[in-house]
Amino acid sequence: MPGLRAVLDTNVLVSGLAYPGSVSGRIVTAWRQGGLEVVLSRYILDEMVRVLPRLPRIQMTPAEIRDLADSFMFLADVVEPMGQPDGDLRDPADQPVLLTLLAARADYLITGDKDLLALSSRYPIVTPAQFWERHGA
DSSP states (O other): OTTOEEEEOHHHHHHHHHOTTSHHHHHHHHHHTTSSEEEEOHHHHHHHHHHGGGOTTOOOOHHHHHHHHHHHHHHSEEOOOOSOOOTTOSOGGGHHHHHHHHHHTOSEEEOOOHHHHTTTTTSOEEOHHHHHHHHOO
């Protein structure tokens, strides 16, 4: 995985934190241990901060979750979503995630979002399982 640059969608971050033994968890661990270069945007981090408190498995206060998001800003390359929105994206709320991929010029966008995955023939968008199959240990 060294040298790979990937955008982690919110669902991968959240799943990886909630279920460390999952494929998403292994990807998040690889990143946190320096084995993968991750690119995020404030949009993705803010979405993570909104979603994590809803999960009973996450035993963290809102302040602890915000601190976690802040720490991720030091571990990841944080970019501003930029580029031309894709009119074929079924869910307009996913545009900032796709634009994070474009701005980052990353090798992959790793996501479980079916609306983003529908564009995988045009962009390097993969599921956590596909990414891990190709690059995991």
